[in-house]
Amino acid sequence: MIAERELRVLSVLDSPKGRQELADELNYREDTVSEALTGLARYDLIHKERVGNRVIAKPSDARCVEVLQSLTKSNPHVDFPDVLTPSMLNILYYLSSGDAWTATELAEQTGHARATIYRGLRTLTNRAMVIKQHSQYRLTEEFNDLHTFAHELQHHIHRVRIKQDIGSGTLVWESHEEFLVRTDTEVEHPDYHRTGLDAFAEYGLQFFTTSEQYYFYSEDRNSLTPGDLFCHLLLIENDSRHRKYALLLAVKADLSPERLKTAADEYGITEIVNPLVEFLKTEGGKVSEATPRWEEFETLADEYGVEL
Structure with missing residues (x-):
C-alpha cells in the first residue's frame, strides 16, 4: 500500500x-x-x-494521480496524506456520496474492526467530508473525489500487479483486495486461483473452452469454493449458455440457496443470481428470461451426467 x-x-x-x-x-x-x-x-x-x-x-498519467493532485489544489487546507491511511483508503473505496453505509456494513465489507471504522468515520465527519443520517454515512458531494481516488488507486495497483506477476491480462471484476483476470498466460503464482469453465473439471464437468484462461487473485484464500466458481462464471459472461453451466455446477456441488445468495452478495450480483436460485428451488416452476426451460435443463444435465 x-x-x-x-x-x-x-x-x-x-x-x-x-x-x-x-x-x-x-x-x-x-x-x-x-x-x-x-x-x-x-x-x-x-x-x-x-x-x-x-x-x-x-x-x-494514471487517473488516481490526477485526482489526488486535483484534491490537493482544491483543498489546500486539508492534509490528505495524513487522512489517507491504508484503513481509510479501504473505507473510502466503498463509501461515496451516492451510497450510504452503516458502520457495521463497512466493517463487514472491509474486514476492519468496528472500532477502526468508527475512528475513520469520526475523522471524516469532523472534517465535514462525511454526513451522517440516522445510522448511515455518506461522503459529501464536495469530497466524493476521495472515493474516486481510493477506487482509481486500487484499480491502478491491480493492473500493475497483473503486469508484474503474469505479464498481461484484463480485469473482469475487482474489489479492494481481490480481482478476477482474463489472460492468455498459464499462471503458476500461488495467489492466483484458476477459475472459469476450466475449473469446473474439478467437479466432473468438462466443457470445451477457448485459449483464454481466468484466474482469481487473493492473498487470503487457499482455494475457491463452488459458490465462488458459480459467481465467477456469471461475472465472466452472463449469457444463457454460461447460466446453464453455472446451474449444472450448483446441482453437482449441491449448493444450497443460502450459499448461493451469500456468494452472490459478496460479488455484487444478487439480481443475476436470484432468478437462478428460484429456478432450482422450484425445479423449473419459477422461470424468467434468465433461465432455461426445465425440460431443456434436464436434457443438458443428462448429457453431462448430473442427477437432478
Whole structure:
C-alpha cells in the first residue's frame, strides 16, 4: 500500500521535479524523497529519468494521480496524506456520496474492526467530508473525489500487479483486495486461483473452452469454493449458455440457496443470481428470461451426467 510520505510526494508532483526540489518543498531529507520515489515508481505512479547528474521525477498519467493532485489544489487546507491511511483508503473505496453505509456494513465489507471504522468515520465527519443520517454515512458531494481516488488507486495497483506477476491480462471484476483476470498466460503464482469453465473439471464437468484462461487473485484464500466458481462464471459472461453451466455446477456441488445468495452478495450480483436460485428451488416452476426451460435443463444435465 502507498505510504504517507509517498502520497505527500505524489500530491506535490504536479510537474517534473528533482529530488532536492521535492525535499525542499516537503522539508524532507533527500534520501527520504529517494525512497518515496522508488516506491512510487514500483507502482508506476511516476517516471524517473536522469538529466545530467540529476534524477527528475514526472507524474504518470494514471487517473488516481490526477485526482489526488486535483484534491490537493482544491483543498489546500486539508492534509490528505495524513487522512489517507491504508484503513481509510479501504473505507473510502466503498463509501461515496451516492451510497450510504452503516458502520457495521463497512466493517463487514472491509474486514476492519468496528472500532477502526468508527475512528475513520469520526475523522471524516469532523472534517465535514462525511454526513451522517440516522445510522448511515455518506461522503459529501464536495469530497466524493476521495472515493474516486481510493477506487482509481486500487484499480491502478491491480493492473500493475497483473503486469508484474503474469505479464498481461484484463480485469473482469475487482474489489479492494481481490480481482478476477482474463489472460492468455498459464499462471503458476500461488495467489492466483484458476477459475472459469476450466475449473469446473474439478467437479466432473468438462466443457470445451477457448485459449483464454481466468484466474482469481487473493492473498487470503487457499482455494475457491463452488459458490465462488458459480459467481465467477456469471461475472465472466452472463449469457444463457454460461447460466446453464453455472446451474449444472450448483446441482453437482449441491449448493444450497443460502450459499448461493451469500456468494452472490459478496460479488455484487444478487439480481443475476436470484432468478437462478428460484429456478432450482422450484425445479423449473419459477422461470424468467434468465433461465432455461426445465425440460431443456434436464436434457443438458443428462448429457453431462448430473442427477437432478
